[in-house]
Amino acid sequence: MANRMPEWMLRDLSLPRLRRYIRAAHGDARAAERLYWWNIEVAAALLGSLHCLELALRNALHNAxxxxxxxxxxxxVAPLNERGLKLVEDARRSCGRRLRSTTPDDIVAELSFGFWVSLLSHGSGYDRHFWVPVLHSAFPHYRGRRDRIYRDLTSLVLLRNRVMHHEPVHHRHLAADHDTIYRVLGYLSPELAKEAQTMDRFRAVLAGRADVLGGARPPRF
Known part of the structure; x- marks a missing residue:
């Protein structure tokens, strides 16, 4: 069993970050290296479908x-709570620092995935003020309860943030995450879900995990 990572990895990627992989590999530094690189590979394979979901959700809710x-x-004019108003104002200020003039489209693009998902929550009466009168219509292929779709999207916000902030995702039930992405995307746009799936390499990456971790093939990203 190897017990030390290369010095350049410890220097360039930092021991505190790598320790999580070393623990997951039960102290085997060589296995931890492979797990680290495979984590990047699988995160990259999730990025395309998450991209499609985030943009489709944003545009569907905004248009509604x-x-x-x-x-x-x-x-x-919408009944946003205090936090929602702050997020909009933060987005406006961020746009103002980069742009000479700010349009509503600029602010929409600046608002986070978490902001859009929060509009589907129960808190602050959002279920009555947003879901019931209008936002249910943003999901033309969904007839279920608000809380189920909110629960799915909240989980995907966590996944998306871990992917975008280069955090470990290898420990998650990634096949279920991937299924959830496409299930929710299908509620918004079956056409986009179908098109995205033709380009999606996630399942091949997931199926190759054992080969990468066992050293049978190098990771690729």
Missing amino acids: LVRHHGRPDWWT
């Missing part, structure tokens, strides 16, 4: 709220 309120800056 524009129709409902009759204006592109619907957040100025």
